[in-house]
Every structure is written in C-alpha cells, then in structure tokens.
Amino acid sequence: MWKKRLAAVAVVAGAGLAVSIPAFSTAAKGKPAATVKDDGREVCYGCHDEIKAMKEGSKHAKLACGVCHDKLKEHLASYENKPVTTIDAALCGSCHKDEFESFFTVNYDSQPRKEKGVPTGRSPMMDKLLAPYGFTFEHNEPRGHAFMVTDQFVVDRFAGGRFQYKKRWFGVDSVGKTWDILEDKGPDFKMAESAKAGNPTCIQCKTSDHILKWKFMGDKDPRAKWDRTSDIIAVAKDTQNVVGCIHCHDPHGTQPRVVRDALIQAIDEKGAKMFAGKDGTTDLKVISFRDGFRKIGVMKKSDSRMMCAQCHVNYNCGTGYEFDTGKKVGYEDQRTNHIPLAGPKDLLEHSKKQNFYELRHAVTGARLVKPRHPEAETYFGSVHDKAGVTCADCHMPIMKNKQGKSFKSHMVIKPKDHVKEACLRCHPKYTAEQKLYQIQGIQNYIRGKMRKSEYWLGQLIDTYATAKRWGVDEETLAKAREKHEEAHVLWEWWTAENSDGFHNPDLARDTLTASIAKSKEAVALLNKAIEAKSGGARGAEPKKQ
Amino acid sequence: MWKKRLAAVAVVAGAGLAVSIPAFSTAAKGKPAATVKDDGREVCYGCHDEIKAMKEGSKHAKLACGVCHDKLKEHLASYENKPVTTIDAALCGSCHKDEFESFFTVNYDSQPRKEKGVPTGRSPMMDKLLAPYGFTFEHNEPRGHAFMVTDQFVVDRFAGGRFQYKKRWFGVDSVGKTWDILEDKGPDFKMAESAKAGNPTCIQCKTSDHILKWKFMGDKDPRAKWDRTSDIIAVAKDTQNVVGCIHCHDPHGTQPRVVRDALIQAIDEKGAKMFAGKDGTTDLKVISFRDGFRKIGVMKKSDSRMMCAQCHVNYNCGTGYEFDTGKKVGYEDQRTNHIPLAGPKDLLEHSKKQNFYELRHAVTGARLVKPRHPEAETYFGSVHDKAGVTCADCHMPIMKNKQGKSFKSHMVIKPKDHVKEACLRCHPKYTAEQKLYQIQGIQNYIRGKMRKSEYWLGQLIDTYATAKRWGVDEETLAKAREKHEEAHVLWEWWTAENSDGFHNPDLARDTLTASIAKSKEAVALLNKAIEAKSGGARGAEPKKQ
C-alpha cells in the first residue's frame, strides 16, 4: 500500500508546478534520487518557513511535500482547505524497513495480561495497598510498544470493558490499526468490577494521532478537535495508531525531537537539569507552531533520555483533589496534565506545592500521590546515566536483520533477553551469563525490598483500621495518615517503575527502606495508642538488630 | 502375559462346543480372522441377548466371549457359578497398543504433589478460605490419569495417611496395580494434620474395578459387594486399577459409552441439554442390565464431552447437611452421590433446592457448597463448545508413535505442551508460539481475577471475625454469611476447575467478578456495623474508579 502511495504522491499538487519525481521508486529502497528540488515545495515554503528551515539540508531534503501531505492542491487553492497529513508509521517504514518492522515485532516471551497484583507478580499486595484505585481492577505487566493503545483500551479500568478485541480472547496478539482489532460494545455496556478511568490526556503518550488536533497542554481551543475535557470514548475512537516515528523524529528534517506537551513544559519550567550534559544544559530548542497551538522540542544530537521521557516519566493524567481545600480538581485544570520531573523522594513535596493528590486510601483516608512509569526520573543520576549511557543504548541496540545488515532495533528490547547486544558492547570483558547474573542480583535484592515495603504498608493499614475501632484520637490518626502518605509514594514508585530497581539500585534501596521506616513509625504510633485504649498492651520486647 | 492369555482363552469352554480359534494370534496383532462365528457364543447369547445386540456386527464381533470372561464352563454348568470378567486395560492394550501405552505414559514435566495452597499455586489462600475442609491438609495439582487412584489414596486428606507408597517418598512415579505400589500402614496408623475424607462414591470416578460390584447409584443391594456406606478401607483395598478402557468403550461392541451412575441419572433427569447437538438431544441410549442393577449409556457417535464428564464434572461425594434443618446427611442418602450438572452461577441455587451443603466455614459459619473439577459444566456454552469442539479434540489429539504411525493419544495431554497437535489442526494459520501466547493471555487474566476474589473473600472472613468480637447483631452477621455463601462458590469453582479459565473465559470473568462484588458487599455491611459498635469509624473516602 505504501509503495503505491509513494508513487502516487510523487507529484506535488498545486499552481501548475506539479513535477514528476520518478526517483521515488528509488527512495522507497532507501536511496532518494539526486535532484528533486524542482517539486513545487517553494510554494509551500512561502508560508511555512519553519518547515523549510528544518527540511533543507536534512536527510529528508529530497522528499517532496506530497509524500506525507494530501490535498495540497485544494489547500493552495484556499487556505481554509486543510491538507491531510499522513502520520502513519507505515509510510516511514517504506524506507526504514528494519526500524518499522522491529517496532511491531511481538516478543512472545513477554506474556499478555499478566496481572501485577498476584503473589508472583510485581505488586502482590496491590489490592490492599491501592484500594480503591482503578488500578485494582486490572493492572498488567507492560508489553511491547505495538500494543500500547490496545492494551490501554481493553484494560478493565479504562472504559468499563466496553472496548474489547473483535476476536475477543484470541485478539490479544493482534497488531495494527486500533479499530481493526477492537470493537466498541456501546455506551450501555459495563462489566462488573471495572472502572472508567481513561481520559484524553493519558492517550497522548500512547499515540501520535492527535498531534495536530490537540493544543499544547490539551487546553480548549477552537482549532483543537480534542482537549483534556473531551469525551474519552470519542477520543479513543479517533485513535488508530500507537506512538509513531514522528513522536521522536521530525518528519520534515529527521531531527531528533520531542512532542509531548507536558514534558516540553516541564523542561522549560525546570530547566533541563535531568537531561543536561556536563555543561548543565541540553541542546533542546523549543519551536512553537501556529501561534503557540503546538510546540515541539528539537535536538541537534539524539538524546533518547528525552525522547523516551515523553511517556516513560511520571505524570498526572487524571482528576484529583487539592491538599489544602480538599476540593476536586477536574480536567479543566492544567494540573491534570502535568509532568513533575521529580524523583521518588521529592514527589510528595512537589505534589503538595502543586496542591494536587489523586485520591484517598480506602482504609486510612491518606491522600495518595500516584506515580506512573517513572523511568526517566529513576534513571537520572544512576551509574549508567553518569557514564553517559542513554535509554536507546541498552533498549534499542544495534541488531542484525535477516539479511545480516545491522540496524538500530526499534523493538525496544528487554536487555536481559538480549544481554549480548545490550550490555557487552560496553562491557566486552564479561560473558552474557555473567552480566545477566549481575542484573539478577540487583533485581532480586530490590524485589526483596519491595516486598518488605508492602508488608509494612499492609501492617500500617491494618493497624490503622484497628486503631479507629478502638477509638484512637484523631490527632494520632492524622499523624499516621501523614506517614502513610510518605511511605506510600516511596513504595509505589518502584512497582510503577519497570526495571525492578535496575535503573538505579541505590535510589531504589534508599527509597524503599525509607518507606519501611515510615510505615514502622506509623505502626508503632498506632499500636501505642491502641494499647492505651484497649485492654491489653502489644508486646514490647527487646529488639535485636 | 496378555498375549498368552489371548491364546489360552481362544477356546470357549462349555457344552462340548469348544472350537479352536487359531485366528487369535492374528487378532493379537490387530487383525481378527475372517470367520470366528462357530466359537460357542450362541450358548451365551441364549441368556444374554443384549450382549448379542451390541457385539454382532461390531468391531469386536470376532472376539470370542472367553477373551474377557473366565470360568465360562463352570458358569454354563451352573448359573450360580459366576464367570470372572477381566477388566484390565492391559488386555485391551494387547491389540490397542498405542492407546494403552500412551494412557500410562508419565508426563515428567507435570510435577507430583504440587500443593495448590501456596503463594505460587493455584489456590494460595486455601487454608483460610476452605477452613476446616479436608482439602486444607493436602490438595495438589492434578497429574495424569495413570496416577488417579494412587494420588487419591496417598493424599493426606483421604485415609489419614495409612496408605503410603511402598517405596515411600520415592514411589511417586510408580505406575501399575494399586497394591503393588501402595501399602496399608494399618488401622492404628494416623498421621498428624491429616483427614479421613475418602468414601466409596469418590472412588467410582477413579476406577472401573467396581463396575460389576456397585449397584446403580451405589445403593445397598445383596448383589452389590460395595455401596455408598461401605467401609472405605475395604473398598480401597479392592481397587487395583485406574479408570479403564471400559469406562468409555463398551467391550462387547466398542460402542462409545458412559458408565458413571450419577451422570446417567443426571442426564436422564435433566435431559441432555449440556451435551446436546443442534437438535437439542444426544444419541445417548440408556441400557439397563440385570434388572436395573447397573445401567450404561451408549452413543452411536463418540462424544467425549459425555465420556470425560463421567469424572470431569462437579459432584457431591461426601456427607453434608440440610440447608433448612441443619441435619446431617449421611452416605445412606443418595444426595451423597449426585451430579448437579449446574454451572457456577446456578450451583448454590441447585444445592438449596436439593437441600444439601457440605460444611460450614470455620470462621463465618457460612454453609459452603464445594465444587469439584467442574470441567464439563465450565466448557458448556464456551466458544469452542459452540463450534462443536469436544474434549478429545484438544486433549487427545492425533499423535505419532515411534514408528511414525498416527493414533489417537490416550495420554490426555495439556494442550499448552502440545500446541501443534492440539490447536493448529483447527487453527492452521497460527504458529504454536502465537497460540500459546493467546492461551497465556486468557490464563493470566483469569488468574488475576482469582487472586482478587481470594483477597476479598479473605477480607470478608477477617472482617466477620472482627464484627463478631464487636458484638455486631446476628441479623447483620446472617446477611454477611449469606453473601459469603454466594461469593464462595463463585470463586471456588475456578480453583476446582483445571484450565485457569481457558475452557470458558467469559464465564470465568463474570463469575469471579460477581464473587468479588458479593464479598465487597459483605465487607461494607460488616464495616458499617462495626463502626456503629466500636469507637471509631472506618475511613469512608471518595471512591475513584
């Protein structure tokens, strides 16, 4: 289909300037023809000088505008006739075959719908610790990028179950356009024990489809088809593709870039400390389009730490409440589309300053901040980060295609499954067996700390319930809740993060033990108060450490 | 041994009609000789016309009566001298070698004595949720059919531990005659933390040995050696073989059949809805022998759904209590040998109508109905069932023997270990890797729901105990117990069933979430009542879903 398209669009419509570009058949093989200047683009550049600046001299210089844009003739006839822009990764894939195909390759070893909240999972006590979050309805181990939209839509907490695989239980490995794979069971369909927690903002890091329909930060705007308050079902229906090439690569000039609004805002506000080089800055240049409707951040040199941080970063994406007033914060408030860029030890403080928490715990009523996939913040300051290693070095290593040609894998691998490619390039003195063993050592240790944090959070929650029953005073309960708030985020960070501590084991250890300490303080506090109220004292015995 | 026997019995004793049948050496190789009519069987047919009807014209037509029946001469001399019938699968195996050998093949990947009630098992919270059931003493993952008698006899809940492997801990892979493998430690032997929950009825779906000694439904009868009230130790001692060929194949005429009494009764009473074809009926014909002493159900066309449902179906097989009166129901009552043929959502109602439950929960006192391996009921109405797929299609696929000859595996495989044979015959467009991935998706999802059900049942039980301590009124407690009764069966069904939801994922999802909802209702009810009684209120906070 795309090969045909490349041929078809090889003529830029408009102003009689249409020029045939037979070279495209070559382009499709990855070698653009030598001279394609005279393809009518100058007319486009007349208005779009920022495009010219990015395009000319770049690796995509030889591609005519019509390769990605349809209805140019109509657009040139009248500005009101908007051109149609193709953002489908398959178009890019017609030249960048290995990258495209690897991106959509299914890793059959990474099982689908693997619930985290089970004894063998990565968050065994989730049902108690996260009650009454939507996450308690279904929260699975992540799969590959090819599934990021469908996995989000079918999960029991997103749309109450109304989006299902057309092939029902057997659709789980289908890759492609969202609505070829899924069906909408309709507005009256609601499965038991499900949630409707999806919202337009959370889709922005799953797809690039709304890049021209979503104003910067998701604010309401007549030019924006969708905003933070839009009907989530309608937005979902308009989402056909997972995050595409254009999320990280500018299509006009191939410059490395970021497009996720809240990240650009956060870097702008906070400076780029988290992603800075040794000089304390990044080369990220923010470019504003269409009178601020949309911004992108362009880099000279590819830095996957920022590119991946568009999604692999903690963000608010749902409604919440204010810490001081307790008032509900709705989607109309920009705090519901916010990337804190704060580490696990700073997130609670950041959230208090921002005056925003997501919800109260079902038992203690503690005001909980909810971290989500905070890979960027976790990695910041780690041994590998300090050594200048970026995400892509380990997760998108050079691999070979079937013909033996090397290419940068866009499959986004788990290093432990590809130790040779991911680790040994930098650590050639080791065997894959040795490196895997070291990885396991870190993950085993941190998993141990996670389980201990969970145990103590559980003790805190149970003891709190007992304390209320025994009539412990509100002052003591308030202190315990505060400790719960602290202990919670220090723990949940690490089950939300996807490396079982590998990205930054020191930070993981520090944070998780701090969580345990806080929980123990709360338990001690509550037990003492219960003792005073109840008939018997809890056994206080010599501690041995 | 069996080859010798076939030669030896090739002469039917009696009435001077003995005729040599040299053809049997051929029969032993699977090719019965051309003419064997003149073997004396007409004398037998004189009384046993129902045998003639099944035998003549069938695939076994050429086998003389003496192949399976000894002491015929004595029997013909006097009716009182009963012939001896060989029901050992090895006799069948002398012709049906591949089927026989595959049936007794050990799957060494399926580990023995794998307790279900552990965090990594299929019922991690069993000790709390099933207290004080015998199942809490030992309840293991199932193994292959070759072990069905010995696994039942040695399990800690069956006979208090008095039956043990002769080779003690190392007898676990022994296959063969029960009492070659096991020993009886004697009546005074009782291991700590064990139960004596075995009973004659439950053995009826583990062996075919009692087929001529057990009256239909296990009622007392002078002609029956064993009945429902018999001493279980004596019955066990008389059990040498696992379920044999004759459970599913009529030996006289090779007709597909069922022999399990409670199943025949249930189909008779309920009609055959669960196993019906598109016309709403089955071709099962019930034949009564010996003045109703025994019944069999014979099919024209093999339907493994019914054959497997002889055992892979939920049944009562122990004593219990009446819902209304609370009176004990003993083995003399036919309700202790009953197959409800009800699905998970109907089982409690069915049991209430039947006025029978097995026992009260140790903490709440809820009257619990206990489902056992309900594969048939689960499968009913599933996608595969509607498509006309039967058990044997997936679990007994065509495989090849060492000589490369195809045969119907009687090993009864786990499809996930043999995806190619079990799935790809019908789904040729997929790879084994893909199909396995889809299977895992379903099982992962349902396992998640099972763990959530267990969490909430646990909460219910703990909150109930607290409520009693705080003096919550009996009316509220009674409501909570009723919800426990509902929530329990909706959950336990799925740990009793052996596919982790694969047989019917929609039903599994519906049922398990209904269990969660019921448990949550009970917890809310109890918490509210505790709050009213105790010093403090449980934190009621904004719910976010």
Added chain:
Amino acid sequence: MWKKRLAAVAVVAGAGLAVSIPAFSTAAKGKPAATVKDDGREVCYGCHDEIKAMKEGSKHAKLACGVCHDKLKEHLASYENKPVTTIDAALCGSCHKDEFESFFTVNYDSQPRKEKGVPTGRSPMMDKLLAPYGFTFEHNEPRGHAFMVTDQFVVDRFAGGRFQYKKRWFGVDSVGKTWDILEDKGPDFKMAESAKAGNPTCIQCKTSDHILKWKFMGDKDPRAKWDRTSDIIAVAKDTQNVVGCIHCHDPHGTQPRVVRDALIQAIDEKGAKMFAGKDGTTDLKVISFRDGFRKIGVMKKSDSRMMCAQCHVNYNCGTGYEFDTGKKVGYEDQRTNHIPLAGPKDLLEHSKKQNFYELRHAVTGARLVKPRHPEAETYFGSVHDKAGVTCADCHMPIMKNKQGKSFKSHMVIKPKDHVKEACLRCHPKYTAEQKLYQIQGIQNYIRGKMRKSEYWLGQLIDTYATAKRWGVDEETLAKAREKHEEAHVLWEWWTAENSDGFHNPDLARDTLTASIAKSKEAVALLNKAIEAKSGGARGAEPKKQ
C-alpha cells in the same frame, strides 16, 4: 604465583640444612619426587612430634615444611620469631587443580541476593514470623562456597551496610580475596533498615583464616588475636579467604579432619551418636595443640558428614537471654559459641536446659530459639543416612574435567542440577528425569507443609495481638506464648535447612505438622478467651475432616 612459590620454598631455611628439592616442579604437576627426606624437616620434628606423626608415611610425606611455612630460618634462630603459615587454598590448588578450580566455579543458575522473604521465596512470611530479627532485613538463598565470606559481609544484617562491593552492584559475582572485592565504607556508614548482627563466632564457619588466631571455643587468651568478644569489624578486616582446604584436610598428612571448635566440643560431650557407624562410634580422634590452645579432630576414613557439619549444623553464634532469669547472655559466655547437635523436636528442650534463647518475638514476646542451616541434624536418621550415604556422595560426586579426567568435584553441587552424577551412580535403574521427578515430589510436598505452618503461625501471632487488645488474662497469654515457642522452632528449622525437606522428608513432615498442631491449639485457646471478653463469639462449627 603459587608455582613460583613452590619453587622458592623448595629450600627449607635453617641450621645450614637447606637442601635443594628440584622434585617440586614435578610435585606441582601432582607427582612428588621419589626421595625428599633430607630436607631439614628433622629439625622441625625435634619440637613438633605431633606433626611428624601425621606427616611421615602420608601422601604429603614428601613435601618439605617450607612449602607452607615461611620464616623458618628466623623461627629456628629464635622460638619467639613465629613462622608464617600459608593457608591459602591456591597453594593446595597448585597440585590439586581440579579440586581447587571446581571449588571456585560459579554456578550462574543459582541467582545472587535472592531474598527468602518474598511470596516466591522459601520463607514468604518471614517479616511477620521472625520480627524483629536481623534476618528480616535481608536473608537470601545461599550461593556457592566461593561466596561464603562476601555474602555474609555485605548482607544488610551483618554490618549495617558498611561493607560493600567495590564494584557496588556489579561486584556480586566476584570471587577471590575478600578485600580485593569489598570495601569498608567506614564506621559512620549505616544504611537504613539494616542490622549489625555479625560477630566473630559466626565468621569461624565461613573462613579458615583465623585457625591459628582463635583459641578453642573462642575464649579470650593472650595467644589469641581474636576471641568471641573481639570487634567484629576488625575480625572481618582480617578475613581474606573463604573456608579452605585445611578445614577438612590436614595439610601435614592429608588426614580427613575437622577443626570447628564447637563441633569438636559437641561430639566430645555428646559422644558421636549422630555420626557413628554401626558400632556406635566414629574413628574421630581429637588432638590438642599448644597446650589446648587449639584442637583438631582427625579421622582415619573420610566422613563428610562430620566435615560438612563444621558449618552445616545449627549453632548459637549470637547473644541471647536466659530462659529462667531473662538476663542477657553476652559474647563472654560460651553459650554464644555452641552446637547443640539436637534435632528439630529436641532443640527447644536442649535450649531450655542450656538456659539460652536468642530473642523475643516482636508481637507475642515468645522466647524464640533460632535454628541455622541444620543440615547435619536433619540428615541424621534419614533413609540415605541409614544406607551409609554421606554428604559428599551426592554433593561432591565424581565429575570429569575438560580433559576428561575424573575427579571429586569440590564445587559442592545441587544434586537436582546434576542428577546423573549425584543420584544415578547408586540408582542406575532410573533415568535422570525420573529421579528429578521424585526429588520434586518430596520438595513440593514439604514446601506445602512449610506454607501451612507459616499460615498458622501467622494466625497465632495475629490472634495473640487481638487477645491482648481485648484484655485476655496473662495466664492464657502465657500458654499461647509457650505454644508459639514450640510451634516456631518446629517450623523455622525447615526454612533454615536448605533441602526443602529432601534430606529427611519424614522428619520434615512430622515436625511441620506438629508445628501446625501447636499453632492451632494456641489459636483455639486465644479465640476462646477473646470470645469470653468480647461482644461476640467466634463461629464454632461442625468440623469435617
């Protein structure tokens, strides 16, 4: 390095008797030269006649004293100048290459830092059941012998985290001298949620380094550099090697031996019942050196049961309290270096007689006895033990080196990873698959019992806390604590022991179910008392077993 040394020391210094021994280049290849008598050793024998007795006629007869002892010349010049003794395994390894190399081979399948206190681990409820033990901070699955010192030093409960890998998280597979691998973060370094539970005694079964610096039983002595009360940090810093060849092999004469003081004492006091042959005795001969400063036990015939029991045995190695007075027992007391040689059913009674327990449980205050790696006691009386099988038969089987030469593996293997070598030599009729299956059957069964014991201990602890709150009388609480003391040791034994029951499944079953029974008794006792105190009664229902 060692080859050079062997050459260098081939001359015994002293008294002008120095004789060149060119034969050592041969010795290094494993073939000592024919005649090396005239190497000056007679001067040494003048004082050290016990060495002569062991050395002459032995396999090491031809090695000159200077092979292992430096500064002999100075020593001969003045008794006050102590010779320097090389105890490094590498010196032995220069001749015994396969043994040496196999000892330090890393099993990469045995993952590092695998916390036991997680749902998938061998002690999932440890945080509750062992509170407030140091073990709750970090307690990992064991790894190979090559790691025994570093694993001990870096574990979070040993030194508060001040000993860390120089390569931090990536040092986990380093093998060699302790302080090449680890660094000391200094006295002010203390990680959160860690313990400082290390002590000089516990190091004595991890290293042979202190063999000449530690008086028998670790008592204070001017001749001893270290004793039980020494600063643990200083002792650790002086520990460079894991347990070496000399722990089991006398270097002078290659006699099999034991050196661990508390084991020698225990065998002396108790007789050798646990390690006796059929005649009720062992051939262990205790030899005292330097006026009782040090003792060794020498065997005629190698018995790995005793050699391994130097470490793989339960021992006290920390401080504790007296049962009767409650007084603290410090390191100055010899009870802190004690090997009970008692089985799981006798340990509590033994400890009561000894008047020593380690600490009180955090919730119940029960006085807990803590078993540690009791492999020897567990194995005693097992089927394999009765058959005359010793540790080395299964864990150090004959294997082949790369050149195909057979040698006794000193890797100390897990039999399940090497079934052929470990099991089939004695059980040749089985396949490796079958034997592994049998092993799994035992371990699965015992793991089930362990999980059940833990469930009931957890119930005991929770119910105890509730009982105290409801004001249950001290008499009842004391009874419950006593039952906790009994139930605890009967359980913990089996998570401390490293075979998941395989070493003695009968003993494991008996002990674990006894633990369950004790816990159930305590729960019933407490529940009854709570019922009397609180508003409601716990549901007492018909029990069905």
